[in-house]
Amino acid sequence: MALTLRSAARLLDEHHLLREIIAGDLWTLDAARVDGCDEPFAGITYDTRTVAAGSLLCCKGRFKAEYLDGIDGRGLAAYVADADFSSVTKAPGLIVTDARKAMSLLAAEFFGRPQDELTVIGITGTKGKTTTAYFTQAILNALSGGRCALFSSVDNCLDGHTYAESDLTTPESLDAFRMMREAASNGMQYLVMEVSSQAYKVDRVYGLTFDVAAFLNISPDHISPIEHPTFEDYLYCKRQIVANAKTLVYGKGMAHADLILEDAARHGVPASSFALSDQAPLSPDASAAGMPSADRADTVVWPADDAHDAFRIASDGVDLGEVRLALDGDFNYLNAAAAVAIARAAGVLHDAADDASAAALRAMEPVRIAGRMERFVDPHSGTVAIVDYAHNYASVTALIDYVNERYGSRNPRITLVTGSAGNKAYDRRREIVEAAQHRIDRLVLTHEDTDTESVEAICRDMRSHVTDPHLDAAIILDRTQAIEDTVEEARAHARCDDGRLDVILVIGKGEERWIKVLNKHVPYEGDDRVVARMFGLNGD
Template sequence: MGGITVAEIQHILQEENLLREVVSPAGWTFSLTDQAILAQTFDQLDYHSGRLDGPSIFICKGAAFKEEYLHQAIENGAQYYISEVDYPAAQAVGFIVSDERRAMASVARKFYNCPDEKLYMIGITGTKGKTTVNYFLHHILQAAFPQEVGYLSTIDYTLDGKTRNASQLTTPESVDLYRMLAQAVANGIKYMVMEVSSQAYKLDRVYGLFFDRGLFLNFTPDHIGPLEHPSMEDYFYCKRQLLHHARHILLHDDLPHQQLLIEEAHAFGADVSIYGTLSTSDYVVELLANKKDTFTLYNKSTHMHQTFHCPLPGDFNMENAAAAIIVAQQLHIDDALIKEALVDVVVPGRMMEYHLPNGVPVYIDYAHNYDSLRRLLDYVSEQHQDRQVHLLLGATGDKGKSRRIGFAEALSGRDISVCFTADDPGTESPRAIANEILAHLEMLGTPLSDYDFIEDRAQAVQTLLEEAAPSDVIILAGKGIDQSQIIGKAHVDYPGDFKLVERFILNEENKNKGEML
């Protein structure tokens, strides 16, 4: 599916001003000139030595890279390597570059014959809502263009419009990304909807990729820490890179520094549309009173109002649906088809609602930062004003430490009961993480009066379900449909919040049937 010559590698690296020198056991040179060598062709390119099994190009990537990986790659057939560091002991030719990630992306794009140019690319960024908008938009496009639409999301992906596979990263590494896009092209896919994380731009996973349409949904504090972004400015700057690499941009009217975003997009040649609840926007979302799943969308340019039903509850999800609808309308998809397509959209792990046999509502949601948790709590509290809210909450370890302050802010001043537990704690202590959130609440002057800590998440879920009174409502936040936990450095199997709830409901129903008999 892919292939590249030595000449093409050298040309790309020189064209991108990345090549420093070419090194080999025979010596160093500024460039290769032997025509026989330049004509060599390779059909394997990777950064994972274990995936090579013949003549190939190996990329030395990552802060944790070890020289032994290169030697393993050479043993497996690698004849050339791309690296920021030269390895004199390596029995291979090295292209030494100033930026290995940009080099990897540039070479991978050429290796897979620029598959993005053969697809209508739609990129979605924002602190939250990316996956929901992705699912909404994919569902609409799939209805309009059956089996011609692929997507890449935090949860899963499809490269043929039919088969879904679990995702490892929100945005894959560049070699994997261009390979996946090439596979989509080979499968007859014409449209690709994908989430673009801030880390994707920070780590150049999408270097060289240009989008036909880009959506910037929102921006709130998140992903600040030693393993992610050093500051909010850096996080915002990385998000804004989408504006540099898209022909058409859709911005939410609540984004900070709106004028900067508009000027920036225009400076890079993109046209801009604004959507949201403000009357000054190009597309105005009007939420209807007493209808939790219905909104109108007013298109200022056509002076048209259309009413839509959102398949997920919550004002924020109606705005997510609106973003997807606007893009579909801009692609000239009929409103009637859009409405029909939205009816049965299911977004795994987003606002999943169950009811226990005693009538207690249970909500499962990926809410994992300040704004998503705040909106979730606001929605549940508004819908169930006569019920006591019981929240299961944890925070990830080793990254996104700013979320702990955000959680405290989202909890501040609320009359709810919180059970703290593990949520991908990594190398940190779940109890220590919970204590940080509690300490922030103390600093805000709103300490929790009703809280508990159960480290084992499955036990915590079971306890909440067993102790739920008919006047309660339960929220299980953070994990969504995830069925693993990151504990230490390992991914450990976990039943999943939703599976535990389904199992509990089934057991209770069977128990009740037994008592009736």
């Protein structure tokens, strides 16, 4: 059914958001008193620049009256706002208590509630969301003939195979429902989407119920005046996914798991778990009941060999088989276990270790994500460089753990090249240093998405948290130069032939081709391409 002023007012009133309708001198709760109340809106937008004849404009955020100058000449049909703008437009206004919540509800209705045509899976957590989302999409594509869409912090995919760079981890609600409609129209049956804490903080997923929600893990992150003032607020926002889900998958060993399960019980949401074990299940049939108590979970992954080059996955007592991922690191096998648990919760990966299950596991094996655990080897010196998006305490710790697991026997000399974001997540500056400083040999601080803050000030702030007197900490403001100098320094060290392997970790930007400065994207070669060029390898 088309969205009209009358149906919009009814919907907003049902959700206790409507304050009144203002049309000129008329103030009313009855949309029927407004001329044209049953005329369908031709479009919906939150950008005044895209307003055209018949548009419904959602005035979200720090909206100013002057944004509406000349808007009537472009045919604005109505606006939704938490303030009265009748002094600058003749269009009727739906005045609401919360414009963001209203926009989400109205967008879903305008685009015909596409979420009802899809099995929608939401994935949250401090780390691993993107990788788990890609693994889950691979499994669901394998089991549905390529009919799974994806919203991620890296790419969006609306047809199961074409990927376009994304702007936000979780899109604005209006964009999300528009993209859902396109995905459903493309024949997609499933949608996998990352759900950030900000998505709940600013109501990007308001009114959306997930068929399956996955809560991977939690640790402090995004703590700043413009994001979350405290860890409690960060966790509380993420917890909202549980109340808005039909079923829950969670990391068995995650912090605050008991609280998450209390949320699930309060809202009547069934829950299943996944875990990483360092050994095979104790029982021959891989039963979860036979796992050591610390690892007892519904879906379990464990090493298939001493080198951790392959892992086996069991779910609900059935050994589903072996998987050998293109992405390195035990933590990525844990993400794979999460993806299997999600697929099972969605009802598409069944109990039997059959051909379909084996094909689903194999679908995860070739998955690569630009900027995630990309490993390069210098043919001149043997130096290993890893480009990764690690950007907080948990992900930096996991990355260095991987280096020590993989290269510990070669006494690696580790150099970390990193910066930190500006204007947000101030806690990361200290936590990145704390996670690394006693475990690496050299720290190179450099440019990241500093936005309006000074690059040098951020780097100096990070260096002030260095307490290890043996750590060589340097500041090289230009990011390209920082990587180039680090490669040259590693080559010089390799010539010393002291038997130590040089490992360079370049983190925080991945494959992004820009750096954010003064609210604009400034072109940047990309960490992966700088490393590949320095190593004389073929770029991508």
